[in-house]
Every structure is written in structure tokens, then in C-alpha cells.
Amino acid sequence: xxxxxxxxxxxxxxxxxxxxxxxxxxxxxxxxxxxxxxxxxxxxxxxxxxxxxxxxxxxxxxxxxxxxxxxxxxxxxxxxxxxxxxxxxxxxxxxxxxxxxxxxxxxxxxxxxxxxxxxxxxxxxxxxxxxxxxxxxxxxxxxxxxxxxxxxxxxxxxxxxxxxxxxxxxxxxxxxxxxxxxxxxxxxxxxxxxxxxxxxxxxxxxxxxxxxxxxxxxxxx
DNA sequence: AGCTACAGGGATACCCACTG
DNA sequence: CAGTGGGTATCCCTGTAGCT
Numbered sequence: 001x002x003x004x005x006x007x008x009x010x011x012x013x014x015x016x017x018x019x020x021x022x023x024x025x026x027x028x029x030x031x032x033x034x035x036x037x038x039x040x041x042x043x044x045x046x047x048x049x050x051x052x053x054x055x056x057x058x059x060x061x062x063x064x065x066x067x068x069x070x071x072x073x074x075x076x077x078x079x080x081x082x083x084x085x086x087x088x089x090x091x092x093x094x095x096x097x098x099x100x101x102x103x104x105x106x107x108x109x110x111x112x113x114x115x116x117x118x119x120x121x122x123x124x125x126x127x128x129x130x131x132x133x134x135x136x137x138x139x140x141x142x143x144x145x146x147x148x149x150x151x152x153x154x155x156x157x158x159x160x161x162x163x164x165x166x167x168x169x170x171x172x173x174x175x176x177x178x179x180x181x182x183x184x185x186x187x188x189x190x191x192x193x194x195x196x197x198x199x200x201x202x203x204x205x206x207x208x209x210x211x212x213x214x215x216x217x218x219x220x221x
Numbered sequence: 222a223g224c225t226a227c228a229g230g231g232a233t234a235c236c237c238a239c240t241g
Numbered sequence: 242c243a244g245t246g247g248g249t250a251t252c253c254c255t256g257t258a259g260c261t
Contacts (some may be wrong), residue, residue, distance in 0.1 A: 029230060041247050043231055060231060063256085071246085 009043060013085075016078045018045035019057060023075055027064035049074075085151055100129045106137030106152040116156060 022031040022042060032039040048058055067075060094101045107116050112134060120132050135152055137143035144165055146152045156173075164171040181197070182189050188198070208216030 027230070037246090038248060039231075040233080040249085042245090043233090047232080061255090064230070 013081075015045040016047045016081070018042055018072075019049055019071070020075060020078060020082070022046060022058065022065060023067050023071065026066070030064075053134045079133060087150070090106050099127065102133065103154070104133045104152045105154050105156060106135045106143055108138045109136060109157040111156050112136070 018031065018035065021034055022028055025031050025034055028046065029039045032042045035042070046058055050058075053070070053074070055070040056063040056068050057074055059068055089173040090101065102143060105116070114136065120134070123130070124132065135146065137152070137157065138154055143155055143157075147155055147168055158176070159170050159172075188194055188202075
């Protein structure tokens, strides 16, 4: 059977959307409530998908439904398809009116409170109809997920050198030097020259699991 | 332990409204 | 007029609680 006959004509976005909702809430009845339709129409949409692709995407249990391995595979690709469509709509909106749109940025609080606030201020004055959404992203390496899932369009923060994420693009905006701060009355504060190794046993205050921590760990060997 | 009633959840049959 | 989407009514299955 040709792809066009089997999938292209019969696997519908509506049914895929129903499957996403059912998988999310774990029951056809709850999905019906969520989508404001009747339970039978949900049941039929799922049945249509299973009939189209020839495998069960949900296991029916007395407590609801659970996705099968086939269902999970379809959901993964389905979410990708919906994401592409969302990007397409945003692109069309942007083409229709380049002065409107939305930009989502992930950044650590330190950058958010300083550099980013000023940048957004200038940007918003230049493009008042563009919505800028900022999402806290304190641990850059684990926040790459936000980029891959397209929860954010950009991430701002310290990046490791070399940058090993082949599927992402990184650009250096500026080079920031690390500085160590201490209290004015600290015994070492009067010294004009200090080797880093002399500080290894000092109590440190560091942001949790940050790139800064790993760089210091490297520095201390 | 076994039976019964009930509730929750899904499937099916049939119908109606809308659209091209 | 056929296809599609969604409705109601009803049935089936399973789990659970209560009773004997």
C-alpha cells in the first residue's frame, strides 16, 4: 500500500491531537472532558489511528489507558510534527507582519538582572509589538534541553570551550573574566598576589552546579 | 471465599448537522 | 448526496466494596 493511501489520507492531525491529549491525561474520558467532546468521539479517533497504522497505540486497562511502545513512538514524532506546525504558523505570522512576533530567551538570573534587562529594554523600544518571554535557566548544560524542545529560541550564559553540542549553534557575544570576591577583612584580602592553589581550602560560595563550579574544579585539579 | 451491586472506563450502534 | 465530526444511548469489561 502506498504511503499516500495508508497514512497521508487517513492519519489526521485531529486524531493525533486526541492521542496526545489521551496520553497526557491517561484516560479517554478525561481527554474528552479536556477537549470538550464526548468520550465516544475520543474512542473513535484512537480507533481510527490504530486502524490506519495497523498497531495498538494504547493499552486499555480498567483504570484508563497506557501508551504502547508504538504509541510512544508515534507521540514522539507527533509532537515533533506539531512543533514544526507551530514554527510554521509563527513564521507565517512573521512574514505577514514582520513587526509582530514572540522571542523566548533562557538566561541565568545574573544575566537577566543585568545585561538582559538593558537589551530587552532597547529591543522593546525598537520593536514594541514583539513579545519577549524570559525563562530562568541557571544550569546551562542541562538547559540545552529547552533549546532542543524549542521551549526557548535562545539561551544566554557561559558556554564551555570547546562547545561540544553538534546540533546547536553557539556564538560568543563577549568574553567574561572570572573574578574572586572576598570580604575586606579577610586575611588574604591584603595580599597583592595570590596563587589559585592557595585558595583551595578556603570556604567558597558558588552557584549550584554551574559552569563556574566545573571551571573551578578543573582549576584545582 | 464467594456472591452481588455498583462505579468507572472503553466500544459500538445509530442518529443528526454541516460542508463541499 | 457522500463524507465527516460529534452527539446520545447502550452494552461490555473490570475492579472494588459490602454482605453472607
